[in-house]
Amino acid sequence: MILINGESKEHIEISDRGFQYGDGLFETIEVRDGQAVFLESHLERLDLGCRRLYIPFPGVQLLSLEAKELCRQWHSARAVLKIIVTRGSGGRGYRQPDVIQPTRVLSLHPYPDYPENYREQGIVARFCTTRLGLNPSLAGIKHLNRLEQVMARSEWNDQAIQEGLMLDGNDHVIEGTMTNLFYIKNDRLYTSALTQSGVAGIIRSIIMVLSANHGLPVIEHTFTKDELLSADEVFVCNSIIGIWPIRQIETVRFSVGPITHSIQCRLDKFTGDNCREAGCKK
């Protein structure tokens, strides 16, 4: 099910700058019982991304309306909503058109069938060879230039490995191919500072707020492989999976520890509360 600029379609003009240059942004959102989870936060980030790229934001009201229209037509308990906003067509080469008419594409997809034990017993991760390019002007935003992630994800086929961790050109560990990364050491909670590369995820920011509210402020900094491998607990997160503990990176094992577990519980409760609240507003 797809809505392109409000119309039910499956194709886009090849002149669209999203196709020509990856000139746009996207959001990937969990749909639970017909409701897009944390939709407001996703649209807020999309708005911020549009500002960074000078793309006119289509508006919270319009996108919410279209998201709800799509979700109503879906009859499974869970799904994935993807929203893409591009700079539309036009302009001359890389130069953007004088009047930008953004393209918005909303599509619904089946929820991936990840085994439930990933969130309980944890996953296995590896370090990818493909590096994240250093680029402060694009760091943090969820833009459509995702070749680095595609190349990193192509590095392994072993189904026993669920995620690849990516380093930047300075040998700092940044994030997973599709997740943000946290670790716990001596009762402190760390994640990478996303000033040079990486995507500032919605679940990442929720975890940061919830943890700070519970006396465990997240320390954003730069860290190496060795530092990560000496951690007590490690986990990854995104809007679709929530939190997956990591039980093994390469040959190093980690326990699924109590702090990860309590953050999972807090996130579950907050997500549930948020869904109920949004459900009441409907």
Next chain:
Amino acid sequence: MILINGESKEHIEISDRGFQYGDGLFETIEVRDGQAVFLESHLERLDLGCRRLYIPFPGVQLLSLEAKELCRQWHSARAVLKIIVTRGSGGRGYRQPDVIQPTRVLSLHPYPDYPENYREQGIVARFCTTRLGLNPSLAGIKHLNRLEQVMARSEWNDQAIQEGLMLDGNDHVIEGTMTNLFYIKNDRLYTSALTQSGVAGIIRSIIMVLSANHGLPVIEHTFTKDELLSADEVFVCNSIIGIWPIRQIETVRFSVGPITHSIQCRLDKFTGDNCREAGCKK
């Protein structure tokens, strides 16, 4: 005029990974008297790019055939042929599908109406604030992740400035937003080494061969703004414009010098010979 996988169409599935992730490559080719100039070299680079990204190359024969079919239908003396090859649809998230069926899009566009005096009297350039990200795994190839160039090109609207020069994160000058960059100092010819970022252009490589054959080997190295500004002559090049001398960068002026002029003449002759030869083969 557009051919998508051999069929006359104007739209592409939104599931195409070119649209979803910029997961593909492109070539921009001059068409002169119905003939795609340096087509073989462009297809060779496309093949190399496909190998780097593990995308099956659609083949020289098929792409040449379709390029010629399109060019035959065009009735102006000059045009621009764009060839895009993507990883097609499918896969799960960033993970590529087990069987990749690439998408090929060939499109013809009017030749841009650049004033003739750009190539004779030179152009004005500026330095862009947007940096090129450092990423050896994608450096050199003409992939579809072009947000950096789009952002750099959005920095100015002044029609008196024709090109923006881009630096990487290490303060090295790399190339123009749509061109490769050369400079001459003390009778030596320099261009940037494209090991960390940038696109290895077809005209760039032809200039390197022609110049070496005429006793002026090109030195590929890393250089700063100051080094560039102290040059005797500077020029940019690509497949559509050929060579444009630069007569001014920011407030620093350059003469359109004899070495640039002789490289222009050599390139013109080589291009003409190549077109005649390819024309005879038709």
